[in-house]
Amino acid sequence: MPREISIPALLLFSLSLFLLGPKTMTSQPTPTEISAKARELHFSPIVIDTHTDTTQRFIDGDFDLAPRNEKGSVDIPRMKEGGLDAIFFAVWMSSKVRGPTAVERAEKQIESVHAQVKKHSNDLVFATTADQIRAARAQNKVAILLGVEGGHMINSDLAVLRKFSTEGVRYMTLTHSGNCEWADSSTAKPIHNGLSPFGKQVIAEMNRLGMIVDVSHVSDKTFHDVLAVSKAPVFASHSNCRALCDHPRNMSDAMIRELAAKGGVIQINFHVGFLSQEFRDAERADPKINQAIALEVQKRCGNKEGCQLIEGDRITREYVEAGKLPRVEWTKIIDHIDHAVKIAGIDHVGIGSDFDGANMPFGMEDASMLPKITNALLQKGYTEGDVKKILGENTLRLMSEVEREGKQLRGEK
Numbered sequence: 001m002p003r004e005i006s007i008p009a010l011l012l013f014s015l016s017l018f019l020l021g022p023k024t025m026t027s028q029p030t031p032t033e034i035s036a037k038a039r040e041l042h043f044s045p046i047v048i049d050t051h052t053d054t055t056q057r058f059i060d061g062d063f064d065l066a067p068r069n070e071k072g073s074v075d076i077p078r079m080k081e082g083g084l085d086a087i088f089f090a091v092w093m094s095s096k097v098r099g100p101t102a103v104e105r106a107e108k109q110i111e112s113v114h115a116q117v118k119k120h121s122n123d124l125v126f127a128t129t130a131d132q133i134r135a136a137r138a139q140n141k142v143a144i145l146l147g148v149e150g151g152h153m154i155n156s157d158l159a160v161l162r163k164f165s166t167e168g169v170r171y172m173t174l175t176h177s178g179n180c181e182w183a184d185s186s187t188a189k190p191i192h193n194g195l196s197p198f199g200k201q202v203i204a205e206m207n208r209l210g211m212i213v214d215v216s217h218v219s220d221k222t223f224h225d226v227l228a229v230s231k232a233p234v235f236a237s238h239s240n241c242r243a244l245c246d247h248p249r250n251m252s253d254a255m256i257r258e259l260a261a262k263g264g265v266i267q268i269n270f271h272v273g274f275l276s277q278e279f280r281d282a283e284r285a286d287p288k289i290n291q292a293i294a295l296e297v298q299k300r301c302g303n304k305e306g307c308q309l310i311e312g313d314r315i316t317r318e319y320v321e322a323g324k325l326p327r328v329e330w331t332k333i334i335d336h337i338d339h340a341v342k343i344a345g346i347d348h349v350g351i352g353s354d355f356d357g358a359n360m361p362f363g364m365e366d367a368s369m370l371p372k373i374t375n376a377l378l379q380k381g382y383t384e385g386d387v388k389k390i391l392g393e394n395t396l397r398l399m400s401e402v403e404r405e406g407k408q409l410r411g412e413k
């Protein structure tokens with residue numbers, strides 16, 4: 001989730017398809033305009049999205065993954081239309097929630113994801129490893145994986161981290177928009193000078209458990225501390241290039257290079273505030289817009305977070321359509337992928353959409369639109385092998401390496 005602005009967590013949430021009639025998208029190719037070659041290529045390799053925030057909608061209690069929903073970005077029909085084979089659902093709450101309450105709320109979200117998988121076992125299967133993702137694909141099911149977005153949810157207790165791992169959590173983003181008890185965030189005043197000594201113990205335990213360390217959201221100093229201590233490659237589950245949009249949440253070219261040198265992957269985020277300098281500048285120039293959106297969201301949703309996500313999106317898109325915020329096209333995603341590939345190399349870039357948790361650009365409102373990325377990369381001259389790596393193979397390779405390192409550290413063969 002991109003929520004790094006103070007006030008209501010909802011300011012930056014996803015813009016959904018429902019306010020966007022097809023007529024407003026005439027300047028962009030529709031899924032039917034995707035070339036036959038792109039379509040064939042997109043549906044042959046494994047496609048993985050390493051970050052979505054759909055979990056909040058399960059908690060609200062009135063959302064189900066099975067029907068094609070008019071709101072939001074992710075459900076079974078649209079995942080299938082988009083050729084999505086594996087998706088990580090984030091367990092998220094504000095970094096202000098602390099202590100046993102945070103652990104308890106994380107457990108509820110983990111349970112809610114397992115419940116959805118159980119309910120829709122014809123279409124979905126829970127997965128924790130690269131091999132299980134491949135097996136799910138062989139059964140024509142979507143693999144569902146779990147990530148915890150924010151180290152505050154372990155309540156400074158390695159036993160909680162181990163419990164999350166047992167329950168199937170495959171990555172942990174070390175911080176969200178605030179610092180946690182042992183690591184600094186990119187969008188808060190530093191208090192730990194990066195990773196605290198306990199934070200380094202957390203990384204060691206994640207390595208041992210074979211859990212991926214996620215450096216999205218963390219401060220530059222935390223990032224460097226992580227690279228220095230992690231025995232396994234790490235990833236940024238949903239981060240973009242600072243060279244194209246100067247936001248502390250994005251990664252500098254030097255950071256992207258260092259991540260890649262360690263075998264890591266940068267998963268490109270679709271949030272307009274991280275894709276577009278123009279959008280970021282406009283938001284910063286007039287903070288009253290975000291305040292007004294936040295007030296309206298509060299009025300419509302109260303404390304229901306799933307509702308907040310959706311309404312925040314709707315209202316933000318209304319502002320874009322009224323000309324109060326700049327319109328950002330989906331092709332910006334391709335610019336960030338292309339830049340990251342130039343810096344990191346083709347083996348170190350993937351996709352982490354932030355669907356259902358961020359403001360989506362025009363033309364990439366939901367998971368069904370993912371084949372456009374394949375089409376655009378082919379048009380740009382990427383080979384089929386390159387595209388396969390970006391869509392999923394790089395993530396599978398990283399997962400296998402993290403799993404292997406964990407086994408070694410646990411003394412297993």
Ligand SMILES: [Zn+2]
Pocket residue numbers: 001002003149216217238
């Ligand atoms: Zn995030």
